[in-house]
Amino acid sequence: MPFKLCLTFIALFLTKNQCFADDDHEMEEFLKREYSLSKPYQGVGSLSSSHWELMGDAMVTTDQVRLTPDKQSRQGAVWSRIPCNLKDWEMQVHFKIHGQGKKNLNGDGMAIWYTKERMQKGPVFGNMDNFTGLGVFVDTYPNEEKHLEAQKKRYTPRTQRIFPFVLAMVGNGTISYDHERDGRPTELGGCNAMVRNLKHDTFLFIRYVRRRLTVMIDIDGQHEWRDCLDIPGVRLPQGYYFGATAVTGDLSDNHDVVSLKLYQLTVFRSQKEEEEEEEDRDGRPTELGGCNAMVRNLKHDTFLFIRYVRRRLTVMIDIDGQHEWRDCLDIPGVRLPQGYYFGATAVTGDLSDNHDVVSLKLYQLTVFRSQKEEEEEEEDVITIPSVDNMELLRLGQVEEGMSGIAIFFTVLFSMLGCIFLIVIGLVIYSHWNESRRKRFY
Numbered sequence: 001m002p003f004k005l006c007l008t009f010i011a012l013f014l015t016k017n018q019c020f021a022d023d024d025h026e027m028e029e030f031l032k033r034e035y036s037l038s039k040p041y042q043g044v045g046s047l048s049s050s051h052w053e054l055m056g057d058a059m060v061t062t063d064q065v066r067l068t069p070d071k072q073s074r075q076g077a078v079w080s081r082i083p084c085n086l087k088d089w090e091m092q093v094h095f096k097i098h099g100q101g102k103k104n105l106n107g108d109g110m111a112i113w114y115t116k117e118r119m120q121k122g123p124v125f126g127n128m129d130n131f132t133g134l135g136v137f138v139d140t141y142p143n144e145e146k147h148l149e150a151q152k153k154r155y156t157p158r159t160q161r162i163f164p165f166v167l168a169m170v171g172n173g174t175i176s177y178d179h180e181r182d183g184r185p186t187e188l189g190g191c192n193a194m195v196r197n198l199k200h201d202t203f204l205f206i207r208y209v210r211r212r213l214t215v216m217i218d219i220d221g222q223h224e225w226r227d228c229l230d231i232p233g234v235r236l237p238q239g240y241y242f243g244a245t246a247v248t249g250d251l252s253d254n255h256d257v258v259s260l261k262l263y264q265l266t267v268f269r270s271q272k273e274e275e276e277e278e279e280d281r282d283g284r285p286t287e288l289g290g291c292n293a294m295v296r297n298l299k300h301d302t303f304l305f306i307r308y309v310r311r312r313l314t315v316m317i318d319i320d321g322q323h324e325w326r327d328c329l330d331i332p333g334v335r336l337p338q339g340y341y342f343g344a345t346a347v348t349g350d351l352s353d354n355h356d357v358v359s360l361k362l363y364q365l366t367v368f369r370s371q372k373e374e375e376e377e378e379e380d381v382i383t384i385p386s387v388d389n390m391e392l393l394r395l396g397q398v399e400e401g402m403s404g405i406a407i408f409f410t411v412l413f414s415m416l417g418c419i420f421l422i423v424i425g426l427v428i429y430s431h432w433n434e435s436r437r438k439r440f441y
């Protein structure tokens with residue numbers, strides 16, 4: 001038994017060690033009352049000194065803030081009055097969606113917001129469209145599916161979604177939420193979540209740490225968080241407002257917020273990270289990526305390579321006279337329609353250069369597509385050029401993986417740690433063995 005115990009002890013230490021190696025950023029959390037909303041909702045909806053403000057059909061009862069009742073064509077909201085100046089935070093939403101309607105005869109859902117704007121009515125779960133910031137939606141009605149059904153079209157089973165569906169979107173003030181398509185064109189990710197008419201409590205968890213957005217749900221009454229989405233490179237400014245909104249149309253539900261609890265997360269940042277975050281503040285709004293390329297007045301040939309395959313755009317350069325392609329940019333989710341024209345242009349101003357094209361060679365690429373991909377592309381024909389999750393992309397580029405040196409030291413120290421623990425374990429074991437032997441004499 002003690003040997004087993006000793007092994008458990010070693011195992012425990014090993015896992016702990018690993019945990020530190022994986023995530024060297026320790027976090028502490030503090031509940032921030034000024035950004036939280038919980039019972040007994042003192043002054044909400046009645047006092048102007050309250051930290052929260054109601055709008056539309058929202059009303060406060062003893063047990064919840066009811067954003068909408070189970071009645072047609074209602075919309076309601078509750079918004080924080082104080083802009084949030086935390087860099088890293090975690091929002092735990094205790095909510096309830098329930099009503100008389102049978103499955104898929106209810107609607108439309110609710111949303112949790114962290115946005116620049118507040119107290120605006122509109123079509124996105126009761127909030128304005130073209131919002132700036134983050135929206136996490138609990139969409140309870142499958143608009144697109146019903147629309148296709150009406151046209152006697154069908155989803156392929158693989159692309160069909162089960163509703164209610166939780167979905168996250170980041171807007172920059174010009175991106176529109178496509179209600180008819182349940183927000184698919186602009187989604188960052190999502191998951192299904194059967195949250196209606198449950199007896200137990202249901203929770204949504206939104207964490208924003210080091211530009212990583214994580215959404216989890218706890219809806220099975222098991223007090224366990226289930227992953228919903230997890231996306232790095234999401235840039236949300238400080239100073240935005242938290243809010244919750246809901247809307248009903250022809251179909252309805254009670255949309256209740258029991259509590260919104262905001263935790264401040266204290267995250268250690270290295271000097272380098274701090275500097276990077278400062279630099280990012282002047283973003284370049286339209287670039288997808290790029291690289292430097294010393295191409296003037298060279299004796300050898302210079303080449304640029306642009307590949308577009310399965311909606312992935314890759315640019316490489318060969319400018320060192322070594323006949324080697326060097327990566328320049330590589331971006332998935334770039335949507336370019338067919339039927340456009342190729343061309344090359346150049347310009348001189350007060351300063352000039354010869355800009356010569358020696359050749360443009362276009363190669364057709366034959367790419368195998370699975371049945372599923374074929375179907376998806378048929379369903380989703382590109383008519384306007386666009387880039388998926390433009391916001392995300394720009395910033396994903398900054399968040400690079402660990403450097404080679406960092407990986408080397410992590411591995412080295414993890415190994416040293418393991419060896420150290422095994423030695424300790426063996427020493428303890430031999431001591432125990434010895435004392436057991438002594439007891440026998």
Ligand SMILES: [Ca+2]
Nearest residue numbers: 139141143182
């Ligand atoms: Ca919907």
